[in-house]
Amino acid sequence: MDPDVLRRLHDILGPAGVVADPDLLRGYLSDWRGAYQGTAAVVARPADTGQVAEILGLCHRRGVAVVPQGGNTGLCGGAVPDRSGTQLVLSTNRLRRIRGVDRADQTITVEAGVVLQTVQEAADAAGLLFPLSLGAEGSCTIGGNLATNAGGTAVVRYGTMRELTLGVEVVLPDGRIWNGLRGLRKDNTGYDLKQLFIGSEGTLGVITAAVLALHPAIRSRATAWVALSDPQAAVDLIEIVRATAGSRLSGFELMSAQSVEFVLRHVSGTRDPFGSAHPWFALLELSDPMADAPLAQTLETVLGEAFERELLRDAVVADGSTQVAALWALREGISEAQNHEGPSLKHDITVPISVIPAFVAATDDALRATMPGIRIVTYGHVGDGNLHYNLSKPPGTDDEVFRSRAAELARVVYDSTAGFAGSISAEHGLGQSKREVIADYKPAVELDLMRGIKQLFDPAGLMNPGKVLPEG
Template sequence: MTPTELSARLREVVGEAGLVTEPDQLAGYLTDWRDAYRGNAAVVVRPATTAEVAAVVSLCRDAGVALVPQGGNTGLCGGAVPDASGDQVVLSLTRLRRIREVDPANQTITVEAGVVLQQVQQAAAAVDRFFPLSLGAEGSCTIGGNLSTNAGGTGVLRYGTMRDLTLGLEVVLPDGRIWHGLRGLRKDNTGYDLKHLFIGAEGTLGVITAAVLKLYPALHGRATAWIALPSPQAAVDLIEILRARGGDRLTAFEIMSRQSVDFVLRHVPGTRDPFTSPHDWYALVELGDTRTDADLDGLLEAGLAEAFDRGLALDAVVASGSAQVAALWALREGISEAQNHEGPSLKHDVTVPVSSIAALVERTDRALQEAVPGIRIVVYGHIGDGNLHYNLSKPVDGDDEEFRSRADELARIVYDSTSSFDGSISAEHGLGQSKRDVMADYKDPVALDLMRGLKDLLDPVGLMNPGKVLPD
């Protein structure tokens, strides 16, 4: 089947609205939002139903053409960008945007892969429920992408990743069959839990088209604090204080280096430093409860009093209203975008046991400074679950291209340090194409063999998102 014949067949399946062929319209599908990865494609196809997705997959299989599933295209590892050949088909799921069912009694919501995360949050809130996944890109990322990368975000401390938030999936397999696994069951002991094959697989084993997700009772009480800390170890110790006092009311615990905050204050309009003097480290802490009379401010202030007594906190402000809460979160959520204004941003997303956080930061910072004196290290993340974003900017007077040329060397420093603490080189962003080639050096060989075996079983021809996740 020639490319022209394939396009004609695809048009018969999805209609004119479902096919993108014009160069000016294709551009947004061929690069990621950071413009860090670029590719080419024969065509972009946008099916509107699961049946259309299955027909598209079957056509491409018969034609021997590779597919690149794509959601909101907000990823950081190039997992949804086609290669440069121009032979691949981009399969955009953005027209699968129905919320099929909201079941408050079962505390579930069933949504299609193209539904934007923020829409799921809003649909849950409309029935006095709460969907806890929260990301900086929640206004544009889609549920299919969140599932394909096993997204985490700020609520993992209490609610877990997308694996923990998912009860059932609907998936189009590489041979075009549809697995109807949309069941809202919390107990189903009938063999292998197949949904976990596809969550985090980045479209290499099949195309997720819909999911049943968990909902929780809405949080009507919230207490938020911005805390100055002397060190990352102080943050780890503070987590234990707040857990002891608040239990699972501790819903978020974020850490940020001063360099991270400096970039936000410099580049994000409307932000301001909550304190009059700078500090080396900060934590953004939030407690939540379903009750409005839970006295979360009292719990938080008691925990902070203990932290001050033990020298773990240097200053603190407890938000007095929703506007101040939003202002504090803006300091955290603006970090990634703010750093982009400082030249090349080498982004790393790693995780270690919480108990190893302080040692990881000390060892990694020292090694990076030895390699590139004056390097600006932007460390921030979800310290409550051990996940740090270890992002690097060039020295103030450094050259952009020279710094980019050392990206692999600097990544190895971060990954080697992470591995020495039995950590992972990818916590929540996935592997995509950016980390697939180094993964073999850090992943257990038996685990890699099992992953390759699953790939060969489900996608023996290798047409599902080739060049991603698995090293050659």
């Protein structure tokens, strides 16, 4: 990198804002799984939006590519620089201010580097709820959640980050600042520009702050763990829950027996609620802001009808917060547990809810035909059709042999997903891992429109190059 650019960065940010020591750089140059590695001469750590603007303006003038990075908890390599050593990593981890909470409007305005759990806690302190919840909430940041349009376990009720975001502040590639921090529920004045930046993975600019929608705090909850024969039973069950509980349904998670087996084997403190084998499991949760809402009775009605229709093999209803936490631990421990079984090939797909049973059957068959003995870890959010279709090697298979077939196995999952009118990325984004393969699954006209938007905002191609958009 040009020494003059480095000197100017020091002038803008001061000693605390520039990381150049190789030992300190290391944590910014790899994703948390170690799946993607890059190099960079420097990491810039701006402390406010003005400094972000100065950095992007400088890089725009000098032709320096910028890789925005939040908590670096992504799974697709979207926040990792390439190996050229010429890119600048722009970390938002000093943009940590909560700018305000408005109880009347039920909004919270936060900067991009605020950790998701901190937002949840600030909302709770105000007697409100920020409902986004996911496994990395103790380390992922709001900027990253926005950049990837994060979903999590409560999408069935509250939606993704697109639905939870009212306004954003963005620094454009040339250093201009767009202050779109409007907390309005209605603003019918043309194109909704914020939606272009949400899910763009830092390829159009750097989101520096956002106005997020809050909801009434939850004061009643009812949770059940149920055993199922197959995914069709889950689809039928969620239909009953929606008809009976309506908007009080806040979580519906489906898990294969393989998923739960790994958790029970590797996650300390977990136990089988049934003590007997079942092919599939579901975790369903109802919640309400009323302290005395009759959720237990509603859940009893749901389970009673499901048993009458022979959808359930068994069921247990949580009695108290400790049991609720224990049931959720079985769901939330899957990703961690699978890592103990060797390489995990992760696929984050979505299909229409109605075709989940046929999709799972067809995809499992295709994967087992491609690699006999492969262990398929299927789990996800039935309420929005999002399944995490993760693969572990057959017992006894060499790690590198398994990794060498990652692209072939991914094609099996993606081809099947496309065949059922689904998407190959539900909530993790494209990053660098899916940027080329997406060209085979998106219509050419859609890719042309996306490239046109990129050209409009970033004609020099300096914002997170090599991510999201395929070459061509």
